[in-house]
Amino acid sequence: MNPYILSLLISNLALGAIITAASYHWFLAWVGLELNTLAIIPILAKRHHPRATEAATKYFIIQATASSIILLSSTINAWHTGTWDITQLTTSPTPIMLTIALAMKLGLVPLHFWLPEVMQGTDMVTALIIATWQKLPPISLLCMTINQLPTMLLLMLAILSTLIGGWSGLNQTQLRKIMAFSSIGHLGWMAAIAAISQKLLIFTLMTYLLMTTSMFLILTNLTAKTTKDLGTMWTTSPTLSTTALITLMALGGLPPLTGFLPKWLILQELTTNHLIPLATTLALASLLSLMFYMRLTYITTLTTSPSTTTNTMKWRFKPTKPIYPTPMIIIMLFLIPILPLIYT
Structure with missing residues (x-):
């Protein structure tokens, strides 16, 4: 174009x-x-x-x-x-x-x-x-x-989005579809908290944009489109492979990464407002999303040895695209110590 x-x-x-x-x-x-x-x-x-x-x-x-x-x-x-x-x-x-x-x-x-x-x-x-x-x-x-929007309808959409978003991503092999179902699951969390705290909604949206952009930058740099492509990520770029592991764990919401704090605050806010069944359902539904994130990390990093070879591999070509600043991505993913200051 x-x-x-x-x-x-x-x-x-x-x-x-x-x-x-x-x-x-x-x-x-x-x-x-x-x-x-x-x-x-x-x-x-x-x-x-x-x-x-x-x-x-x-x-x-x-x-x-x-x-x-x-x-x-x-x-x-x-x-x-x-x-x-x-x-x-x-x-x-x-x-x-x-x-x-x-x-x-x-x-x-x-x-x-x-x-x-x-x-x-x-x-x-x-x-x-x-x-x-x-x-x-x-x-x-x-x-x-x-x-002015109906709260019960929003909460129903939130529960369905977190459940279907996590469930549908389990059997996918295309990375763009997996990221699409990840987006659906995260939007379910945002819809759940929208009627209670708009500040927390914007905070969750900011962290979602940060983590999703980081993951797409990694996939774009490695030209990975399927889960099969992730199996050779370590031999292509060990640095980006480690960064992808951290980013996927952040998307899953594991501490001490950035993606943990929004889910924690949402569950705390729902519990404070006596919406314990909704909070329990969202917490259980997040395990489904965590399952396919863990599957991606297993394919990407956990099944390959981190040992290096003495000879240069013939098929490790020099990248034709500029390597994105992976240290900056890692620093952005470890923002949890200062995220309370951003949220307040």
């Missing part, structure tokens, strides 16, 4: 998310969502491959449907209340419609079927954008309207 066109699309991608996050008028929020969607469609379809075209088509249909539901709910609300203010969502059917539309945009269960297929049909960098940046506009709308 022409670099000027690509820079224009990325600028519109960022502009659409900023417009949605900064708007208090439903029409402007809808314009930002549409601008964001139309900017990423050519990026999804830039590879002239049937899978890329299929992924772009599926993404367009899902996002257009969700945006239409958002516009319909805001129109019904404006018809009854006379205002287009995002925070004034008081008409009876509109909060449920908006919750369904945001769940469709985020990929929450049971509206999640498009996310693994779209991420599998594109390359690693575009999959990273879908898993991270594209979550920001709907989560910003979720934060602005959380006081």
Whole structure:
């Protein structure tokens, strides 16, 4: 793709998310969502491959449907209340419609079927954008309207997302699909705490973006697409292999890594608000996600000997891409001593 066109699309991608996050008028929020969607469609379809075209088509249909539901709910609300203010969502059917539309945009269960297929049909960098940046506009709308949305529906979506996200990732061999189900599971945790603490929601989102970006950078650098590719990661780059081990454990939420603290704080907040069954279900569902993270670490590092050979291996080629700063990634993953200061 022409670099000027690509820079224009990325600028519109960022502009659409900023417009949605900064708007208090439903029409402007809808314009930002549409601008964001139309900017990423050519990026999804830039590879002239049937899978890329299929992924772009599926993404367009899902996002257009969700945006239409958002516009319909805001129109019904404006018809009854006379205002287009995002925070004034008081008409009876509109909060449920908006919750369904945001769940469709985020990929929450049971509206999640498009996310693994779209991420599998594109390359690693575009999959990273879908898993991270594209979550920001709907989560910003979720934060602005959380006081009007039905709490029980959100909690039901959260439980289903953590369960299905962990369960569906167990039998996957494609790394992009595994990261998609990991995204679904993490979004379930965010939906569970959204109605109780918006500060904790944003904090969990920040750590999720940090860990997911780190993992995608490692996979992009090693050009690993399947679990079979992870078996040769150590002989390709021992440093990135160790970094991948740490990143996967952080995504699983094991202490003392960064991913442990958000889950701990969410469980503590749910227990404080007497939602003990929900906290127990989320804790048990996280074991399912931890299972496929452990399987990836087992394939990546634990089944290969860390001993080095005296001769240079012929098939260890010099990397054609610049090696990402792995020490910076490791430092970011060990932020747990200062994360309380960030959270407060």
